[in-house]
Amino acid sequence: MNEDLVGSAPLSFSLPAIEFRDVELAFDDQVVLDKVSFTVDRGQTKAVLGGSGSGKSTIINLVLGLIKPDAGEILIDGENIVGFDDQEMMEVRRKIGMIFQEGALFDSLSVYDNVGYRLNEEGIDEDEIEHEVKRMLRFVDLEDAIDKLPSELSGGMRRRVGIARALIGGPSIVLFDEPTAGLDPPTARTICELAIKLRDLEGVSSIFVTHEMTNLTYLASEYAIVDRKGTVLFAEEGQDLCLLNTEVIMIRRGKIIFDGRIRDLQASDDPYIRRFLRGK
Amino acid sequence: MLSLAGRILTELQEMTLLCWRCLKGLRKQPRYIDEMIFQMDKIGVGSMAIVTLTGFFTGGVLILQAYPTVQYYGAQASAGQGVATTLIRELGPVLTALMVAGRVGSAISAELGSMVVSQQIDAMRALGTSPVRKLVTPRVVALMVTLPLLTIAADIFGIFGGGVTARQLYGLDTNVYIQSVRVGVSIEDLMGSIIKPAVFGFLIGLVSCHRGLSTKGGTVGVGLSTTNAVVTSSVCVIVADFFLSKLLMGLFKSTLF
Ligand SMILES: Nc1ncnc2c1ncn2[C@@H]1O[C@H](COP(=O)(O)OP(=O)(O)OP(=O)(O)O)[C@@H](O)[C@H]1O
Numbered sequence: 001m002n003e004d005l006v007g008s009a010p011l012s013f014s015l016p017a018i019e020f021r022d023v024e025l026a027f028d029d030q031v032v033l034d035k036v037s038f039t040v041d042r043g044q045t046k047a048v049l050g051g052s053g054s055g056k057s058t059i060i061n062l063v064l065g066l067i068k069p070d071a072g073e074i075l076i077d078g079e080n081i082v083g084f085d086d087q088e089m090m091e092v093r094r095k096i097g098m099i100f101q102e103g104a105l106f107d108s109l110s111v112y113d114n115v116g117y118r119l120n121e122e123g124i125d126e127d128e129i130e131h132e133v134k135r136m137l138r139f140v141d142l143e144d145a146i147d148k149l150p151s152e153l154s155g156g157m158r159r160r161v162g163i164a165r166a167l168i169g170g171p172s173i174v175l176f177d178e179p180t181a182g183l184d185p186p187t188a189r190t191i192c193e194l195a196i197k198l199r200d201l202e203g204v205s206s207i208f209v210t211h212e213m214t215n216l217t218y219l220a221s222e223y224a225i226v227d228r229k230g231t232v233l234f235a236e237e238g239q240d241l242c243l244l245n246t247e248v249i250m251i252r253r254g255k256i257i258f259d260g261r262i263r264d265l266q267a268s269d270d271p272y273i274r275r276f277l278r279g280k
Numbered sequence: 281m282l283s284l285a286g287r288i289l290t291e292l293q294e295m296t297l298l299c300w301r302c303l304k305g306l307r308k309q310p311r312y313i314d315e316m317i318f319q320m321d322k323i324g325v326g327s328m329a330i331v332t333l334t335g336f337f338t339g340g341v342l343i344l345q346a347y348p349t350v351q352y353y354g355a356q357a358s359a360g361q362g363v364a365t366t367l368i369r370e371l372g373p374v375l376t377a378l379m380v381a382g383r384v385g386s387a388i389s390a391e392l393g394s395m396v397v398s399q400q401i402d403a404m405r406a407l408g409t410s411p412v413r414k415l416v417t418p419r420v421v422a423l424m425v426t427l428p429l430l431t432i433a434a435d436i437f438g439i440f441g442g443g444v445t446a447r448q449l450y451g452l453d454t455n456v457y458i459q460s461v462r463v464g465v466s467i468e469d470l471m472g473s474i475i476k477p478a479v480f481g482f483l484i485g486l487v488s489c490h491r492g493l494s495t496k497g498g499t500v501g502v503g504l505s506t507t508n509a510v511v512t513s514s515v516c517v518i519v520a521d522f523f524l525s526k527l528l529m530g531l532f533k534s535t536l537f
C-alpha cells in the first residue's frame with residue numbers, strides 16, 4: 001500500500017483526481033447545477049454538504065457519467081469525460097467505486113455475488129474472486145453474511161455490503177452518497193472510519209456526500225495510522241489543527257457557496273451556513 | 281396533439297436505439313449465455329402450462345362452434361381442417377403471444393422497472409456492465425427462441441383439444457378428424473407459425489424492456505410501466521400480425537405458385 005502512495009505522489013501535484021469546470025445542468029426548466037467548479041486532489045477527501053435537493057447526488061452521478069451536463073467540463077484524472085460514450089465511460093468507471101444512497105444492491109444476488117460482481121464481470125477466476133470477496137467483507141466486518149440475500153440484511157449491513165462492492169478491485173476514486181443516512185451513531189462511525197482508512201492508508205481520492213455534521217468532524221479531525229503490530233489506530237488531530245487532505249464544499253440550490261477547510265467553514269459568518277451548522 | 285405525436289416519435293426513436301444496442305450486444309463479449317439460458321427456462325418452461333391450456337380450450341371451442349355449421353353442409357369430415365388452419369395460421373401464434381405478453385412482458389418490465397427505481401441499473405453501469413447487454417439482449421433472444429416453441433405446443437394442444445371435443449360431444453371418429461387435420465396443415469402455414477412468433481417475441485421483449493428501463497417515479501412508476509408494457513406489446517402483436525400475414529401471403533405465393 002505504501003509503495004502505491006509513493007508511486008502516485010508525483011502525480012498529485014500535476015493532475016487532480018476530479019475536476020469540475022463551470023458545470024451546468026437543468027432538468028426541464030429547473031436548474032439543478034449552476035456553474036459548479038471544484039477540484040478533488042489525489043488522495044484528498046472532499047466532503048459535500050448541502051440540504052436535501054441541493055444537487056449533491058447529481059454531482060456524484062455526473063462524475064460517474066450516469067447523466068451528462070448541459071455545459072461545462074468534468075475531468076477525471078485529466079480526461080474530459082463529457083463527450084464519452086458508454087463504452088469509453090466503462091474504462092473510466094473501472095477506477096471509480098460508488099456507494100449509493102440507498103445501497104442499490106442487486107437483490108436477486110447473494111452478498112457474495114454482489115461483492116464479487118465487478119470481478120466476475122471482468123472474467124477473473126473464481127478462486128481469486130472468493131479470496132478478494134472474503135477480504136473485502138472482513139474489511140467491512142460482515143464475514144458472516146456472505147451467503148445471505150440482500151433482503152435478509154439490515155439497512156446498515158446493506159450499506160456496508162455496498163461499500164465492499166464498491167471497493168473491490170481497488171478503485172482510486174471512491175464516491176460516497178450519504179453513506180450514513182439513517183444509521184445509528186456507532187455504525188455511522190464505522191463507516192467514517194472506513195473512509196478515513198481509505199484516505200490515509202490507501203491514498204484514495206473521494207467525494208463524501210453528507211448532511212450530518214458529526215461525520216464531517218470525524219473526517220476532518222482524525223487520521224488513521226498503522227502501528228507496529230499492524231493494527232489500525234485512529235488518532236485525533238489537535239483541537240486547532242485541521243487535516244490538509246480533507247476539505248468541504250457547501251452547496252445550496254445548485255451553487256457552491258463555500259469551498260475550503262472545515263475550520264473556515266465553522267468560522268464563516270454566512271447566515272445560511274451558520275444555520276446549517278447549528279441546525280437553527 | 282403535437283406533443284402526443286412528438287412523444288410517439290421519441291418512443292419510436294428510443295426503441296430503435298435500444299434495438300440497435302441490443303443487436304450490438306449480441307456481437308460483443310461477454311454474451312451472457314448463462315443468463316440467456318436461464319431466461320429461456322423461465323419464460324419457456326414457465327409459460328408452458330398456460331399456453332397449452334389456452335391452446336387446448338381454443339381448439340375445443342373452435343370445434344364446438346363450427347361443428348354444427350359444418351354438419352349442416354354435410355362436411356363433418358373436414359372439421360379438423362378448419363381447426364388446424366385457423367390455429368396454425370392465426371390463433372396459435374396470436375393467442376400464445378398475447379398470453380406471453382401478459383405473463384412475461386409484465387414480469388420483465390416490473391423487474392427492470394424496480395431495478396431502475398432502486399438504482400440497481402445505475403449500480404450496474406457504475407460497476408462497468410452495460411444493462412442492455414446484460415439484461416435486454418438475453419431476454420429478447422430468449423423470447424424469440426421460446427415463443428415459436430410455445431406456439432407449436434399451443435397448436436398441438438389446440439388440435440388435440442378439437443379432437444377431444446369433436447369425439448366427446450359430436451361423436452366424430454378420431455381417424456376422420458386426424459385425416460382432415462393433415463389436409464389442413466401446409467408447409468407454408470407451418471413456416472408462418474414459426475416466423476410470426478419469433479417476430480412477436482422480439483416485439484414483446486423490446487417493448488417490455490424499454491418500458492421497464494424508462495420507468496420513472498418510484499413504485500407507482502413500476503406499476504404504470506408494467507401495465508403499459510402489456511398493453512403496448514399486445515397491441516404491437518395484433519398490428520404486426522396483420523402485416524406479417526399479408527407479407528407471408530405474398531412471399532409464399534410468389535415462391536410456390
Ligand atoms: N431525474 C431527475 N429528473 C428531474 N429532476 C431531478 C432528477 N434528479 C434530480 N432532480 C432534481 O434535482 C435536484 C437535486 O437532486 P439531488 O438528488 O442531486 O439532491 P440531493 O442533494 O442528493 O438531495 P438529498 O440530500 O435529498 O439526497 C432536486 O431538486 C431534484 O428534484
Ligand SMILES: [Mg+2]
Nearest residue numbers: 056057101177
Ligand atoms: Mg442525494
